[in-house]
Amino acid sequence: MITQTHFLVLSAALFMLGVVGVMTRRNIIIILMSMELMLNAVNINLIAFSRQLGDVTGQVFAVFVICVAAAEAAVGLGIILAFYRNKETINIDEMNLMRW
Amino acid sequence: MAEAVVFYIFAALILGFAVLVITAKSTVHSVLFLVADFLCVAALYVVLQAPFLAVIQVMVYAGGIVVLYLFVVMLVNLKRPPELHADPRRLGRLGLVMALAVFAELAAIGAYGWLKPSGFDGSLDSKNIEQVGRALYTDYLVPFEVASVLLLVAMIGAIVLAKREQ
Amino acid sequence: MTEAVIFPLIKIVIVLAAVLATVMYIVLLERKVQAWVQVRLGPMRVGPHGILQPLADVLKLFVKEDITPVMADKWVFTAAPILVLVPALIAFAVIPFASNDMKLFGLPISGRIADVNVGLLYIVSVASLGIYGIILGGWSSNSKYPLIASLRASAQLISYEIAVTMTLVTVIMLAGTLSMVGIVDAQARQGMWFAFMQPVAFFIYFVGGLAETNRAPFDLPEAEQELVAGFHTEYSGMRFAFFFLAEYANMIVVSAVATTLFFGGWLQPFPNVSWLWWLGIVPGWMWFCTKTFMFLYVFLWVRATYPRYRYDQLMRLGWKWLIPLAILNVVVTGFLKVLLKG
């Protein structure tokens, strides 16, 4: 019997994998992808709840999340391109201009 | 029964692909794994009786966003491996540990059923699209419009950022 | 159990076989049509009037050596052709070939593999997946021309997908449903094929379809004069055949979708003209195939007729004409729908 909890745990796991990716990788593109993973985890959550409550609101918000993800990807990748054009790197450890 | 089987299969696939995504050496590979992961998630949506979301997931994520990643990966043809230089002050491992710890806690919460395990009572299969559409265009009209504006702004911003100024 | 598994499997097998056979013979047909248009004969040797030519081609492709470039990314290089072919084939899952009330050996079978109520979106999304194979194929062979070609191809696909999707929106507005069957039924109910209600949409859809299948005059990704053979330059043998299959399968998908959305799928023409009753004798799937093949022929015809676009022209056409036109069409349709309703 598959319950709500299964989905919640799954999404938690997926989310944490995303966090791990963000924490450990230095390739900023992969970091962005990890973020996408986290967003997906959130979506799974939302939809699981909407299924449980028999209410489409969760799905609506999943749509919004997807919108945000698209925007985030576009802008983030744009930034990455611009940065790469200037500094020839996508290593996040070399992107530390904002320091004292 | 069948649902359980499907769920476990896809859950395994999702997590497996996610692991591959964050561990793959070549960026292109991890992009591919990401696509696979998203497709599996879409399948999971179908299981959750949200076909519309599933299709949207495939269309927007797999068909759009990840393609964007692929493009960037190709445009960024690196002279040297990207993860060569590592900053000593970065506490990556600590981050890993913390993440695992948080997951452990969450898993504990789930496992001990402190959030009460409840089956799915609500049913919203047949008219899914109509429901979502109605919700989007009536109750959530303003957020919807805001989202569209957000996308527009993001588009313009991306163009401005990625355009090489001559 | 049987309804759930067996029949679908049977249908899948049938459809796959049909599609592959069609692809083979479309290749022949294309060569013939080209030849006729150019007042030649085309392949005549293998079999009468070159009927067996496809078999010969397949044989050749099978026995050809399968080369993998040294610097190529093996996995991706292998995966790419599959990634191209699979979406093209799975798109057929929701295309209704015939009406629901077909009888086979007394037991009723529906004329489609699956009828999901997001059918149209499903097709759009799988179509948008086809791009991966192309990009990866071009990238993984780690060679200059394929990469350029694949970038071109993906840009082209993305650009024209927008316009095509917009036209589909108008169709959805008219039909009021996303299910392919529902759309065909809607056309039956409204007594008019959407091609006549939405000529602009149909036009845009067809042009976009040409572009999405990389067909002339939009066949830039495989412009042999500019880039040796396009994104599959480095491929040979069976993998090349996959790309080849995929292109023609995509053509069939586009034609089938066009038939379903704009030309009433399996519906017979002039159901209400009394002295054309005999058209009703022909079964629905025959009508479907006829219409689809008509479109396929138009594909070939167009290729034989029009010169290739320059790349910037292609982009200008896509972004500055088709997309605005499609959006305008959506707006106008919406207005008319509201006005005419009340």
Next chain:
Amino acid sequence: MHLIWLIPLLPAFGALVNGVVGVRYFSKRTAGLLACATMAGALALSLYAFFELLTLGPEAREYVVRPLTWISALPLQLKDGSIGSFSIPWGFRLDPLSAMMILVVTGIGFLIHVYSVGYMHGESRGAYARFFAYLNLFVFFMLMLVLGDNFVVMFVGWEGVGLCSYLLIGYYYEKKSASDAGKKAFIVNRIGDWGFIIGMFLIFSVFGTLDFREVANAAGSMPVESAGFGTLSVITLLLFVGATGKSAQIPLYVWLPDAMEGPTPVSALIHAATMVTAGVYMVGRNAVLFSHSPETMQIVAIVGVATAFVAATIGLVQNDIKRVLAYSTVSQLGFMFLAMGVGAYAAGAFHLMTHAFFKALLFLCSGSVIHAMAGQQDMRHMGGLKKHLPVTYVTMLIGTLAIAGIPPLSGFFSKDEILFRAFQSNKIIWGVAVVTALMTAFYMFRLMSMTFFGTYRGPAFAGAGGHGHADTGHGHASAGHGAAATGHGEWHGPHESPKSMTIPLLVLAVGAIVAGLVGVPAALNGSNDIEHFLHPSFSVSAVGGTHEGASAELAEAPEGSEGGSKGAALSGFAHASRPKAAASSASAPATESEGIAAGKLAAAASHEAVPAEGGEAGSHASWAVEIGLMLLSVLVGITGMLVAYRFYVRTPEIADRLAQRWAGAHRVLSNKYYVDELYDATAIAGTMASARGLWVFDAKVVDGAVNGSGWLTLFSSWFSHVIDKYVVDGLVNFVGAVLEEGSFVFRRLQTGLIQNYALVMLFGVFAFVSIYLMSR
């Protein structure tokens, strides 16, 4: 006819384009063409509308079109305390009177535009376009004035033409005299407009509307104020003040002569043909009001004839060719007001039309002469130009004959009509008018003589006698000097003007000849067409007539219903004077009482009606009188001309001797009765004095207050400055210092590594989840 609103817009368009774009970019050719084209279009439209109007029945000839509303509805309190809604449409009204006016305006305007193309040829490009822009703008406003169907729209045009006349008089704004003249015209006009505006207010507060037709109906329903001075009289008097301002009547005529500083086409179009007749038109437009206030009528008549006389006397001794014409204009306007004053509206309007023709002609001729003399305007330096400017000579002669009232030229019919009506109304006025007519003939022919006859008195020029120069070949060169009003540069002597100038002359000459024929009086077996045509404009509308007796009688007075002569009285004896009407009114003894009731005007009517008792005999008598008067006026005209010829051509010294003999009178006349000086001494000086007083008040009191407040501000600001510096800044700096010190410690956290920052967030998450877990 429904397109009449387009008629004003065409010139407006021309003005807009020429004024905005043309001044910068247009070549002279383009600007001129554009202006003339718009005028031609307007003319064509007017003709079309006019003939459409003719197709209607005589009493139905009224067409109102209101394309837009200007002021939708403004609640305003009326005289009787009720609340009226003040609503003004952009209404245009085409009826016989306005039809005639638009024909005159567009027709003569068009000719003068063409003329100007040649005359202004020497201007620089921008100034050229500017000129045509002004001219078009003027025509636009003039058409608004004559087409407006209510007082406000009319007033828009009224002010607009005032503005344009100011702009055009001051066209050579480098010349001080020109700009001064412009200002003078503007200010004097404002005085008149003051009266007009007050009149409008009063009209609205009385009738609650400003629409001409409604006002007329309402007024028609009011009793004639024969007893004394009532509301209507006040209104009409105020309106008449406005008219005197615009039409240069005593006491406001002084601006017109100075207005001659403007280019000659302007003088011709604005200060002779159209704008100055606006006052006459306005009086005619409100004929019903005026008819109902005999007092005002009397004043109008007296002022008119006085102006005519005075202006004529001044005109006798002027030497500047254009000033002579200016004074003759004033005096002719006086004639028109005389006509209005004695109730002969049709005659006045008729004279307005004919005068427009021949006076425009005369001005254009004088322009041609000035042009030929390279800007020379003093007649004493002209003479003998006959052989140099044949065309100009002939046309100007025609104009002179017309104004002198020699049959069958146009001036004769109109002026004679006026004289006849004056005769019927008041013998004294008539006498003065006749004398004025005599003087008119005299000074006009004096002008002719000094200009064209006799010997050449101008400056010497290469190849004197210059037969070879009488062609248009040198048009351009000296056209430049002529327009620039400076005689320098090579000047080949007097010469005929270019075609573009002579052709309008010829056309206008033809007009001056035939224009009168529409008004051949019954006495000469002519049917006085123009009068019949114009009659509806001066009467209460036939529609209004159904509810109002007087107007009903007006409508059918010619058919001689009882009380016909009262109608006659109201509509200015238009009928009693005609045999048919006279005979009919003979059948109504009631006419006497009615007529008396109708007051002074009616007195004349009864005086007309009494001999009419004998039916045919009466008609014969009036016929005889009329013919006699005609012969007299013709005689007068010829006498004046002969005398002038004798004085200034045969034996020029006579004039000088006369001047010596009555040196005093001559001085007074040539100084224009010192009117300008009088005004300077009284009005202007007074204004200046009061202005000075106000200035002192301003400087001492107002400025004092302002400066005081200024000092106050300064002090308070100094105070707040101190607070700010030591208290506020102190706090700010303190905070800043604290932060600065703290930053030395905390900035070590800023590693610039995003993942470390993310790690902090992760700590936060960990903390929260832990709390949740512990709380179990």
